[in-house]
Amino acid sequence: LHDALPIFYNPLWYLSRVQVAHLLGKPVFIYASSAGPFHNRINGVMTGHILARAARITVRDNPSLRELVSLGVSPDKVRLTADPVLNYPAASAASAPRGAWHNIVVCLRHWFDTINYLPVRVVNALQVRSAENTRNYERFISSMARVLDFLLEDPAAKITCVPFWGERDSRVHADVARRMKNPGRCLVLRETPSAVETNALLARADLVLPMRLHSLIFTVANARPFFAI
Numbered sequence: 001l002h003d004a005l006p007i008f009y010n011p012l013w014y015l016s017r018v019q020v021a022h023l024l025g026k027p028v029f030i031y032a033s034s035a036g037p038f039h040n041r042i043n044g045v046m047t048g049h050i051l052a053r054a055a056r057i058t059v060r061d062n063p064s065l066r067e068l069v070s071l072g073v074s075p076d077k078v079r080l081t082a083d084p085v086l087n088y089p090a091a092s093a094a095s096a097p098r099g100a101w102h103n104i105v106v107c108l109r110h111w112f113d114t115i116n117y118l119p120v121r122v123v124n125a126l127q128v129r130s131a132e133n134t135r136n137y138e139r140f141i142s143s144m145a146r147v148l149d150f151l152l153e154d155p156a157a158k159i160t161c162v163p164f165w166g167e168r169d170s171r172v173h174a175d176v177a178r179r180m181k182n183p184g185r186c187l188v189l190r191e192t193p194s195a196v197e198t199n200a201l202l203a204r205a206d207l208v209l210p211m212r213l214h215s216l217i218f219t220v221a222n223a224r225p226f227f228a229i
Contacts, residue, residue, distance in 0.1 A: 091200045
């Protein structure tokens with residue numbers, strides 16, 4: 001819960017659901033969330049007012065806890081917890097890392113597709129980007145294509161691109177693959193696997209290039225070598 005981009009849509013989207021629950025007289029429990037920073041004072045005031053009525057809140061980092069308390073949420077209501085993904089045990093398929101990077105998993109995400117005052121969902125669906133974001137995205141895609149081609153210089157290496165947010169992420173993987181010299185050894189998954197399947201995929205990797213937070217958490221939990229983006 002933040003207001004980085006877009007400025008108003010993110011807090012309104014999530015807080016509206018909480019407010020509806022309040023209006024219906026339903027108790028609200030916020031589980032393992034994060035909060036802030038809020039750059040717009042109205043968003044901070046609105047967040048504090050609505051979340052102060054929750055029965056209990058757990059957050060996954062100390063800055064979020066301090067942010068909510070500073071916005072007027074009672075310290076007695078807020079507790080620190082861990083990210084839910086840490087509840088997944090290391091997959092049984094996990095083995096000691098080998099010296100060679102033959103099985104490589106890549107988890108990129110959509111980026112450079114934010115416009116002030118428009119939801120990311122809308123911007124991404126219409127594939128609308130500013131001129132600057134278009135240039136940045138092209139540089140990002142080209143750079144990642146060169147990195148993956150470098151990894152595939154080992155003839156035994158293969159790459160699996162795993163999306164964590166369906167088409168949003170798989171579109172990025174497909175754009176990278178189209179720029180590669182060796183796209184034939186780069187498998188782009190179109191649909192997001194289940195959490196259990198994702199955990200197993202990452203557990204078998206010799207190297208992971210995680211960009212999304214939860215891909216990094218799964219990777220660390222399975223003690224796999226990684227290079228975070």
